[in-house]
Amino acid sequence: MELSESVLLRNGVYAGTVTAEGSTYRAMVNVGYKPSVGLPSERTLEAHLFDFDGDLYGKPLEVELLEFIRPEERFDSLEKLKEQIGEDRKRILHFFETTGHPLAEKGKSGKGDEA
Ligand SMILES: Cc1cc2nc3c(=O)[nH]c(=O)nc-3n(C[C@H](O)[C@H](O)[C@H](O)COP(=O)(O)O)c2cc1C
Numbered sequence: 001m002e003l004s005e006s007v008l009l010r011n012g013v014y015a016g017t018v019t020a021e022g023s024t025y026r027a028m029v030n031v032g033y034k035p036s037v038g039l040p041s042e043r044t045l046e047a048h049l050f051d052f053d054g055d056l057y058g059k060p061l062e063v064e065l066l067e068f069i070r071p072e073e074r075f076d077s078l079e080k081l082k083e084q085i086g087e088d089r090k091r092i093l094h095f096f097e098t099t100g101h102p103l104a105e106k107g108k109s110g111k112g113d114e115a
Contacts, residue, residue, distance in 0.1 A: 003031060003045045011043075012071040015092040017103065018047050019062040025049040026103050028085070028092050029065060032072035036081045050093075051106050067095050 003009070011032035018027045027047045034041045047063055069091055075081040096104040 001045055003043045005043055009065075010068060010071070013069040013088050014065040015067040015069060015095040016047065016063055016065045018049055019064075020056050020059055024103065025052045026092070026096055026101075026106065027063070028088055029063060030072065035072070035074040036076075036078070066099075066101075067092075069095075 009031055012030075014029040014031065016027045016029040017024050019025075027049045029048075030046045031044070033043055034046075045063065047061070069088055073084070075084065095101075
C-alpha cells in the first residue's frame with residue numbers, strides 16, 4: 001500500500017505481524033521506495049506474510065511493526081536483493097524465536113508465502 005511521506009517511520013525492513021480476517025501472521029515488512037527496482041516508486045509499505053497462502057488483496061489489514069531490521073538499500077542486481085531478503089527472512093524468524101513471540105512456534109520450517 002502507499003505510505004505518505006508525512007508518516008514518520010524509518011524506511012527499511014521490519015519484523016512485524018499482519019492481522020487479517022481474524023488471523024495474525026508473522027511478516028517481513030519493507031517500508032520505502034524500492035530503489036533497486038528500476039522505475040521510481042511511490043513510498044510503500046509492503047508485507048510478506050509467513051505461513052499464509054491466499055489472497056488478501058483489497059482487504060483491510062492491521063500491520064504491527066515489532067523490530068527494525070535494517071535500512072532500505074539500493075542493490076545493483078535483483079540477485080543481490082534476493083540474497084539480502086533471504087538474510088532478512090532468517091533474522092526475522094530468529095527475532096520471533098528469541099523473543100518468545102506466541103507465533104514463533106508456527107513455522108520452524110522457515111517456509112513462507114507472500115501476500
Ligand atoms: C524483506 C524485504 C526487504 C526488501 N528490501 C529492499 C531493499 O533493501 N531495497 C529495495 O530496493 N527493495 C527492497 N525490497 C522491495 C523489493 O524490491 C520488492 O519487494 C520486489 O521488487 C517486488 O516489488 P513489486 O511487488 O513492486 O514488484 C524489499 C522487500 C522485502 C519483502
